[in-house]
Amino acid sequence: MSRIARKVSESRTVIARVMMPQDANIAGNVFGGTILKAVDEIAYVVATKHIRANAVTVSLDGTSFLSPVHIGDLLTLRANVNAVWKSSMEIGVRVEAENPKTGEVRHTGSSYLTVVALDESGRPCEAPDLILETEEDRRRNREANGRRERRLHERGAGDAKPVKH
DSSP, X not given: OOOOEEEGGGTOEEEEEEOOGGGBOTTSBBOHHHHHXXXXXHHHHHHHHHHSSEEEEEEEEOOOOOSOOBTTOEEEEEEEEEEEXXXXXXXXXXXXXXXXXXXXXXXXXXEEEEEEEEXXXXXXXXOOEXXXXXXXXXXXXXXXXXXXXXXXXXXXXXXXXXXXX
């Protein structure tokens, strides 16, 4: 019996919010922790839309802050499932900041989160397969499998084999 499968587009999510004074330090730069919280929240939304169950973040890697975000900027996060393995999946998140006065949009960072699907008792459960719809989806999937292979190798799990979809 094959697993349920869902398209990348079914869980793709975009959120945006204005950065307020409580989100920043006294110089007006938004705290990295504020941005990371938003990254974790959108990853949860994407994961739960894909699996239709609870999920938990188990790791976050590849996060770099490329440019500052300021009070008054519109912070936009775009996220989707990049790859699904058995109970885990990678969620990719792109973070952008827009100056609403000038319209300038800056790519401020990207993050890759590993999220695990949980059943009703809180134990890992099988996640639906991922249907790749575009060449961009296929590229992200290849890169996610490469990151997973590196993570497993770094943990001493030997030569991990990427899952083909």
